[in-house]
Amino acid sequence: MPLYSTKFHSCWLEKLDSDGNPVKRWLKQGTNPSTFICSICKTDELSCGNKGWQSIEQHMNNKKHRDNLKLIQQKRVRAEHEQLKKKNKLVDEQSKNENDQMF
Ligand SMILES: [Zn+2]
Numbered sequence: 001m002p003l004y005s006t007k008f009h010s011c012w013l014e015k016l017d018s019d020g021n022p023v024k025r026w027l028k029q030g031t032n033p034s035t036f037i038c039s040i041c042k043t044d045e046l047s048c049g050n051k052g053w054q055s056i057e058q059h060m061n062n063k064k065h066r067d068n069l070k071l072i073q074q075k076r077v078r079a080e081h082e083q084l085k086k087k088n089k090l091v092d093e094q095s096k097n098e099n100d101q102m103f
Contacts, residue, residue, distance in 0.1 A: 013027060
């Protein structure tokens with residue numbers, strides 16, 4: 001055990017990654033106070049005990065993580081698209097009904 005280890009700070013969850021996305025989308029504290037988990041890479045507990053926030057930055061900049069993040073974002077955008085489509089359809093049908101009532 002190192003004498004001094006940086007604990008996971010919950011305020012890190014408020015930070016943004018290099019693309020401006022909130023890190024709390026994927027960053028979770030591990031079971032140990034100085035470990036963290038990336039929920040999109042499904043990592044084991046990674047230590048931030050030596051470098052603190054730097055270890056998280058290191059993780060967010062690695063290629064695998066960025067690829068995973070991209071995939072997730074694409075999925076999310078697609079899901080939002082689908083939702084929007086459904087919503088528009090609903091609005092369409094509603095306004096149709098209103099028109100029906102008017103005539
Ligand atoms: Zn990751």
